[in-house]
Amino acid sequence: MTPIVLDPAQTAARLPYPLLVSELAQLLQDSSVQVPLRVVQRLPGGGSLFVMPALDARTAITKLITFTPGNAAVGLPTIQGDVVVFDVATGRRRLVLDGPTVTARRTAAVSLLAAQRLAPNTRGPMLIVGAGVQGLAHLEAFAEGLGVREFQVTSRSAASAQALVQHAQSLGLSARVVGDANAALADCPLAVTCTPASGVVLSAPPRDDGFISVVGAFTPAMVELSAELCQHFAAKGSVFVDTADAAHEAGDLLQAGLDVSRFPTLADVVLQDMKKPTGPVLFKSCGWAGWDLAASRAALRTDHDRQQLHHHHRP
Template identity: 35%
Template sequence: MAAAIDVLRKSLLDGLDPEAGPPRSVVPVPHGQLLLMPAHWGSYAGVKMVTAAPGNAARGLPRVQGNYLLLDGESLTPLALLDGIALTSVRTAAVSAVAADALAGPDASRLVLFGTGPQARSHLEALSCIRPIQDVVVIGRNADRARAFAAEVGARTGTVDDIAHADIVACCTTARTPLFDGALLPTSATIVAVGSHEPDAREVDETAVARSTVIVEAVSAALREAGDVIQAVQAGAIDPGELVGLADVVSGGHEIPPDRPRFFKSVGMAWEDLVLAAAHFEAART
């Protein structure tokens, strides 16, 4: 995870422009969706294909499956086939950690974690790489699952009231409506939300968005896919011109006001998968 965070940060510092990436293609098929995410950067190209089949639960199969095909950037010769779901689990949390490292206070130690699934686990690992996380509060829809997850990772369960004392809030759920009242956020808090890339789903309400400096991977992608942002724009809580790109924050090109919460909304982009797939391929060859 630490290596993933470092390589993603370095790609942005080296000039990778998230705005230049092609949009995600979502192709409906009779029993679900195909999601295609191509990218090119440096010496490599690649594409992730993810399938979403809602009926797979009845078949005893995962609802979401996928693979990543890494290509040589010049000849476009296939080089490696990676587990797309494992790659997504790492890269999503690593991108959040890159953002949080640029946004959260250096002593941030109190984490409120929404969710009990793979992304919640990955985010705890990633955020612990960049900050001295000591107090973790888990909030989950299923109380038994939340208690079991908290016990497993050395955390405790809590309620949304814990947000008032949080340094970092990580939203890693499949929720389609806001998880908490944005008025609860302290001005020193950093929020990351990764649960959705659909315009009609959100984990964070317009109150939180209006109060915060909002950072996104790419403004164009956020305005296409980030329901947390799109719905706040529609409600008049934020102007699209106020959105800040992650690359500007990482490079130090945008100063973050100290008297407002910081909100990083991630939809997941193809460049992130490519950068990590290429780094994994190169490490495997040494």
């Protein structure tokens, strides 16, 4: 039997980006999916406990993680925890996935799905603002899923930026550290912001063919993009959100005074098979347990395929 509790490497191996993107799109078309509102409980000292359930006709999951932003300064992971996956019919626990790995990979896959459907220019280069776990996941996802070969990386930590550039080069990609994210935006039709969202990191106007996935902020108080930049996208381009929950979570858009409830969601894009918009595109991602359910479905699928393969090759 496969071990039920999977470590980060085992979890990642079950979540290849092409499969993840396909599961995300399928989940959005599955009427049996239910996602209650997540519980975000503040913890003493500045951290938060997230309890995120979701289910479909066959699978029920709960993501249980802590988010401790202060950990970044002392070299500890900011996200820790698990995704527990149950069989609906029997109640049996099927898998326990590594929470940070699921979070990183499903978030990058959501950005990738949005870019595949919405980005006017998918060639790159791509600007990555924030060189932590999410920066790494987005680099790998866009290289694998869109064939982007060239990256520019900027981070508050020079060491992190350099490490991500070296990782990109080890994958045969072209990458370099840039000092000024706003200046780099002029060269990069693709961009992602995945910082701790404790302050504005992008304020320059985007290219006409620009696509920015804004990942870091998931509360009204958090922000990565200036109000003027958000307003520019709303007036001269398009704004999309990952789910309707963004209406009370998308700090960047809320602080810009925009009515978030009027922006189309990724479900709208997939279900209506929307054409690519003209002009620059802002995609605001806040996170949703439905994305973790899609990742769990992908993990169960690869798990099943592995068992079948093992079964067929037994002497």
